[in-house]
Amino acid sequence: MIRLLRFAVQVVFFVVALLFFLRVLNNEGFREIFTSLHLFPGLIRNHGESAWLWLTVAMLFLPVLAGRLYCSFLCPVGFIQDLVSDISARLKLPRRPAITSLRFPVFSLAACLVLLLADSGFVGYVDHFSHFGRLVDLFRSRFSLSGWLTVLFIISIAVLPFLWPRWFCTVLCPSGALHGLLNQVSFLRFRSKGSCGKCKKCTVNCPTQCIRNGQVDHAFCVTCFECLEGCSRGSFRLAFGPRAGREPFSHGRREFIRIGSAATAGMAFGGTLRVLALSPDVKNVHTVLPPGSLTAGHLFSRCTSCNLCMIACPTHVISPAGLENGLAGFLKPKMNYDRGFCTYECRRCLEVCPTRALHPYPLEEKKRTKMGTAEINEKLCIPFVSPKDCVACAETCPTGAVHVSRHLGVGQPHIKKELCIGCGACQFACPVIPLKAIIVRAERVQGVAAPPEQKSHHGQGHRYRHGRSASEFPF
Amino acid sequence: MNKLHIAFAVIVSLSASLWAAKPSNASFPDLVAVKGGAPDQMFMVGIRSLGGMERFIKKGQTVLVKPNIGWNKPPEMGATTSPELVSKIIRMAYEAGAKEVWVFDHSVEPEALSQQTSGIGKAVKDSKGLLFPAENEADYREVKIPKAKLLKQAKVHRRFLDADVVINVPVLKDHAGSGITAGMKNLMGVVWDRRFWHREGLHQCIADFPLLRKVDLTVIDAFRVMFKRGPQGISKDDLREEKIQILSTDMLLADAASARVLGAEPASFKSLKLATEFGYGSIDLDKKKIVRISMPQ
Numbered sequence: 068m069i070r071l072l073r074f075a076v077q078v079v080f081f082v083v084a085l086l087f088f089l090r091v092l093n094n095e096g097f098r099e100i101f102t103s104l105h106l107f108p109g110l111i112r113n114h115g116e117s118a119w120l121w122l123t124v125a126m127l128f129l130p131v132l133a134g135r136l137y138c139s140f141l142c143p144v145g146f147i148q149d150l151v152s153d154i155s156a157r158l159k160l161p162r163r164p165a166i167t168s169l170r171f172p173v174f175s176l177a178a179c180l181v182l183l184l185a186d187s188g189f190v191g192y193v194d195h196f197s198h199f200g201r202l203v204d205l206f207r208s209r210f211s212l213s214g215w216l217t218v219l220f221i222i223s224i225a226v227l228p229f230l231w232p233r234w235f236c237t238v239l240c241p242s243g244a245l246h247g248l249l250n251q252v253s254f255l256r257f258r259s260k261g262s263c264g265k266c267k268k269c270t271v272n273c274p275t276q277c278i279r280n281g282q283v284d285h286a287f288c289v290t291c292f293e294c295l296e297g298c299s300r301g302s303f304r305l306a307f308g309p310r311a312g313r314e315p316f317s318h319g320r321r322e323f324i325r326i327g328s329a330a331t332a333g334m335a336f337g338g339t340l341r342v343l344a345l346s347p348d349v350k351n352v353h354t355v356l357p358p359g360s361l362t363a364g365h366l367f368s369r370c371t372s373c374n375l376c377m378i379a380c381p382t383h384v385i386s387p388a389g390l391e392n393g394l395a396g397f398l399k400p401k402m403n404y405d406r407g408f409c410t411y412e413c414r415r416c417l418e419v420c421p422t423r424a425l426h427p428y429p430l431e432e433k434k435r436t437k438m439g440t441a442e443i444n445e446k447l448c449i450p451f452v453s454p455k456d457c458v459a460c461a462e463t464c465p466t467g468a469v470h471v472s473r474h475l476g477v478g479q480p481h482i483k484k485e486l487c488i489g490c491g492a493c494q495f496a497c498p499v500i501p502l503k504a505i506i507v508r509a510e511r512v513q514g515v516a517a518p519p520e521q522k523s524h525h526g527q528g529h530r531y532r533h534g535r536s537a538s539e540f541p542f
Numbered sequence: 543m544n545k546l547h548i549a550f551a552v553i554v555s556l557s558a559s560l561w562a563a564k565p566s567n568a569s570f571p572d573l574v575a576v577k578g579g580a581p582d583q584m585f586m587v588g589i590r591s592l593g594g595m596e597r598f599i600k601k602g603q604t605v606l607v608k609p610n611i612g613w614n615k616p617p618e619m620g621a622t623t624s625p626e627l628v629s630k631i632i633r634m635a636y637e638a639g640a641k642e643v644w645v646f647d648h649s650v651e652p653e654a655l656s657q658q659t660s661g662i663g664k665a666v667k668d669s670k671g672l673l674f675p676a677e678n679e680a681d682y683r684e685v686k687i688p689k690a691k692l693l694k695q696a697k698v699h700r701r702f703l704d705a706d707v708v709i710n711v712p713v714l715k716d717h718a719g720s721g722i723t724a725g726m727k728n729l730m731g732v733v734w735d736r737r738f739w740h741r742e743g744l745h746q747c748i749a750d751f752p753l754l755r756k757v758d759l760t761v762i763d764a765f766r767v768m769f770k771r772g773p774q775g776i777s778k779d780d781l782r783e784e785k786i787q788i789l790s791t792d793m794l795l796a797d798a799a800s801a802r803v804l805g806a807e808p809a810s811f812k813s814l815k816l817a818t819e820f821g822y823g824s825i826d827l828d829k830k831k832i833v834r835i836s837m838p839q
Contacts, residue, residue, distance in 0.1 A: 381652040410651050412614050412659065449741065456812070459740045461718040463650060467776045471718050478718065496650075498737035521777040523770070540575050540786070540834050541802040542827045 069292040073139065077146040084143045088203040090379055090419065102421040106242045107194035111369055111422040130249040134290030138236060138246055144195040144224055145236060145289065151228040152274040162232050164276040164287060189337070191371030191398075192216065193239050196421070200373030201398075207378060213387040213398045233275045237287055247286050256306040257283045257294055263302045269294035352392050355402040355439045355489055355509040357385055358409065359417050359425035362512050363392065369424035372398040376416035376425060382407030384491065385416060402438065404491035404507060409438070411465035411490065434466075437516045439489025439507040441469065441482050447504035450477045460493035460505050466519045469493055469505075480505070485517040570597070572830040573790040573799060579837035581765045582630035584787040588761075589634070591833050592789050598758050599707055601639030606705035607631050607671065610713045610728055611647035611662050613774055614655040620766040620781045621774055623713045625661035627763050627787075631709060632669040644701045646674040647731040653677055674701050682734040689820070690750035692743050697734035698754065710757045710793060714764040714800050716772035716780075719744055721811045723773050724800035725760040725793040726752060745812035752793060752822055760796040762788040764803050794823025795830060802827070 086092040087101050099119055103109045109123035129137060138145050155162055191197040201217045220235075227234040236243040259269070259281045270278045273294055277287035283294070294303045352363035357376060360366035377385045377400060384407030387398045400416075402409065411434060417427045428436060441460075449457040454477055461469040461480050468486035471478040489507045497503040574591045576584040589595055599605055609623035617625055632643045645666045649656040653676060657663030666673045675681070682697035702708065712728030719740070720727055726748050730736055739747035764786035771780045786803060790796040794817050798808035808825040809815045818825055 381655055410614060410655065413655065456719055456744050457740045458719045459737070462773055465774060465776075467771060496737075496740075498741035500741070519776045522779045523776065540577065541805070542575070542799045542832065 068296075070296045073291060076140045077143070077149070080141045081143040081146050084199060085203065088200055088375065088378060089207070090415075095418070098419065098421075102196075105194075105196045106245060107190045108196055108371055108373070108421040111190075111371065111424075127245070127249065130246045131253055132255070134253050134255040134285075135243075135246045135250055135288065136290050138243060139289040139291035142195065144199060144240075145233065147224050148228045148233045148235060149274050149291075151225055152232045155229045155232070156271065158229075160229055162230060162276050164231065164237065190241060191373065193241055194371060195235070195240050195242060197371040197373035200375050200378070204374035204378050208383075211374075211377070211387055212389055213372065213374060216398060232273075233287075233289065236289065237275065250285050250288065250290075253285065254307055255290065256285070257288065258304050258306050259298075259302055260304055263300065266299065268297040268299060269303055272297040352396065352511070353509055354388065354392060355404070355491070355507055356513070357400050357402060357416050357425055358414075358433050358436045358438055358513070359420070359428055360438075360513060361426060363396065365426075366424050367392075367395040367399055369422045370399045370420075371422055371424075372400075373421060375419040375421060376400050379415040379419045380407070381413060381415065382410050384408055384495075402491060402507075404494040408463075408491035408495040411492075435488065435516050435518065437488050437510050437514045439491075439509045440484050440487045441489065441493050441505055441507050443480060443482060443505045444502075447499050447502060448480065449499065449504070450474075450479045457498065459496040459498055463492040463496040465490065465492060466516065467523065468516075486519060488516045571833040572792060573788065573795050573827075574833045574835070575799065576787045576789075576835045576837060578785050581624040581627035581763055581787060584765075584785075584837065585627055585630050585761065585789075586634075587835055587837060588787055588789045591835065592759075592791075595634045595638035598709070599635055599638040599640050602641045603639070603706035604642045604644060604704070605635045605640045605707040605709060606644045606646075606701055607635065607709050607711060608702070608728065608732065609645065609647060609662055609711045610723075610731065611653070611656050611660055612650045612731060614649075614651040614659045615774070616659055617661050618766070619775055619778070620713065620715065620768045621772075622656070622660035622662065623711050623763050624765055625665035627761070627765075628662050628671075628711060629665040629669045631711060631761065632666065632671040635709070636670065640707075643669075643671045644674060644705060645671050646676045646699060646701055648676040648699065648733065648736075649731070674699075676731075679734055685754060687750060687754050689753050691746055693739070693747045693750035696738070696751070696754075699732045699734075702732040702755070708755065708757045708759075710760045712760075712762055713766075713768075714762050714803060715768035715775070716770050716804060718772065720748060720813055722797070722801055722804060722806075722814075724762050724797040725757070726797055726813060726817065729757075746816055748813035749816035749820065752817070753820060756822070757793050758791065760788075760790055760793040762796050762800050764788060764800065767803060769804065792823045792830075794818070794825060795827070798825035798827055799832075801825075 083092065100122065102112055103119040103122040104126055106123065106126070113120035113123050126137065198220045201213045202220065204211060205214050205217045223235045223239065263281050269281070274291055275287045275289055277284045278294060295305065356363060356366055372387065374387070377387065384402050384404065385400045386403040386406060388396045388401040390397060392401065414428065414430050414433045417425050417433060445451040449455050456478050458471050458478050458480050461471050466486045466488055468483050469480050470483065471480055489510065491507050493505045494503050494507050497505050570593050571591060574588045576588040579587065607628060609628045611622055613621040615621040635643045657673065663673060676699055681699055683700050683703060684695060685698050685703065686695045687693055710725050710728055712724050715723045717723040717727060729751050730739065764784050767782050767784045768775045768780050769782055775781065784803060788796050788799050794814065797814055801808040801811055801814065814825055817823060824830065
């Protein structure tokens with residue numbers, strides 16, 4: 068019964084997660100709740116902003132009260148691994164728990180927490196929320212640079228678990244690591260009492276293979292109740308209560324030293340990475356970044372590269388960077404004005420960003436945010452080098468920054484820099500090949516552009532004749 | 543005279559009367575201009591003077607209504623065709639016996655946003671028109687235009703090529719590149735590669751393209767005219783409410799009248815002047831039969 072219930076809940080949450088990432092379930096309240104449920108991005112999103120921080124923190128107490136229900140009932144990444152585990156059991160493959168003695172997940176969690184406190188988005192490369200986002204983007208866009216990391220992710224959840232069940236959960240997932248730690252002091256326990264017939268059904272059924280000699284290692288137990296279901300003699304019981312926590316596996320000085328060394332090593336590793344390779348070196352960032360990034364440092368320190376902004380963008384201008392922005396910017400968003408442009412009356416990326424790495428400006432402020440400034444190369448621009456009219460750039464400029472002045476019978480574009488917001492509409496529209504005649508140079512700090520001129524004498528309006536009578540036709 | 547003679551005379555008279563009663567194209571005006579009503583009302587009045595929808599649509603035909611859905615702007619910004627005009631044309635097309643009425647435009651901004659914000663998406667849906675996507679290259683077919691001077695071939699949306707009847711419904715605006723956007727420029731929204739036109743010679747390509755296929759009816763929406771900073775417009779200061787609508791079977795003539803609405807001579811726009819060299823239309827408004835209708839305020 069519980070097995071069926073758990074399966075049903077897992078399916079529902081898998082579909083809910085899919086609909087969230089595909090922006091089908093898109094209302095603001097739902098987005099707040101859904102992102103705050105997860106440790107990452109919840110902690111990054113809500114730290115400093117207390118409105119939903121309580122939810123993220125409350126989720127941390129869930130394992131103490133009720134074990135790892137989050138991992139076993141809710142998490143879609145766990146769901147995929149459980150399906151694999153099911154197939155693996157049917158194929159009777161030799162399943163072993165992943166290396167437990169080094170307490171890898173504590174390592175990963177500690178590294179992430181250190182990096183988090185030191186303001187870095189490294190957590191995005193291991194946390195399950197961001198992985199799931201990149202997975203959805205992979206299928207939606209058929210290929211992107213973040214696809215390579217996602218292939219590794221797919222291997223960790225759909226290939227490795229054939230032999231090492233829930234490999235991702237036990238080795239990499241920082242949420243899983245934290246939940247596993249808290250599970251050590253959980254009120255919920257699985258115990259084998261009295262009439263155990265040593266049939267090993269519990270051991271075989273367990274999706275994380277955490278039962279040894281009829282005893283559950285609660286560091287890896289995901290509270291899935293499979294052992295209860297499998298036990299034919301009803302010998303496996305649920306124990307609940309504050310005194311349930313005495314464990315054969317989790318005590319003693321050796322264990323304490325293991326956890327302590329793993330945590331220390333994790334913090335050292337994280338700190339070293341932060342100093343050597345992942346420090347967001349903003350001096351070398353030349354690419355235009357999405358609106359709301361403020362600076363490269365702000366973006367890279369909060370963004371977990373979940374790809375939600377890329378999924379949401381209606382022109383597909385937001386793309387994952389390679390190494391051009393350094394290791395700190397790897398797979399994080401940048402604007403690609405060869406693929407698209409930032410359409411004016413839109414703020415979808417700001418709406419969906421789960422960590423507020425893209426600051427959620429209201430639309431009117433986003434329309435004044437200066438991501439960059441356009442520059443014309445008069446050696447390439449058609450009306451400068453030939454007597455032909457073009458000005459595709461002026462056509463598509465939403466703020467009137469690119470305006471046209473006539474020279475020898477041909478309209479030539481010029482830029483009013485203070486009006487330009489660097490949206491890339493001009494660069495995208497420019498027909499010159501192979502190099503564009505107008506390109507946007509990034510602003511290192513995204514400032515505020517001047518408001519578009521409400522009244523202007525530019526354009527052809529001078530021909531309009533005032534004072535025609537209501538019935539007069541001009542032909 | 544015997545019964546045979548009488549029968550013969552009756553048959554000949556009846557045929558002659560039937561033939562005389564069928565309106566010939568020569569008796570319709572070259573251009574109808576309406577002023578002073580809402581866009582849908584002006585269309586109803588204007589199309590009657592042009593022979594009614596029945597002149598253009600036979601029962602069972604497919605009709606393409608091609609509005610301007612180029613920009614993600616609301617209708618009151620005048621960058622796109624009035625949605626109520628689109629809706630009225632679609633409804634009247636069905637009433638005249640059209641089997642299917644198709645609508646599309648290859649928007650500059652994302653089409654889903656543009657269709658929604660301009661109100662045209664809803665207008666098409668409410669009038670039971672069929673709104674087609676235009677952001678997939680697979681929907682376009684390569685065609686040749688042998689008489690063209692620059693645009694010798696182009697990838698054109700199949701719904702433009704396959705429709706039995708084409709009704710072009712642009713919104714009249716100033717245009718930074720071509721000077722004016724009316725009937726001819728509106729057809730740029732049926733091709734895949736706009737950059738080619740800008741790169742090779744914008745005015746000549748605009749003049750070349752109509753050689754591909756004759757547009758059956760052009761309806762210029764000049765209700766809210768963008769006089770400067772077109773084709774997008776930056777503020778309402780760029781607009782004037784003219785409350786005019788221009789209908790014609792000669793797209794070039796309709797564009798010439800539109801030029802006058804903007805306050806300019808038709809020949810001052812290079813694309814119009816180049817188009818006269820092909821002979822598919824005329825810009826000589828003075829030589830044409832124009833019906834002008836002022837609607838009561």
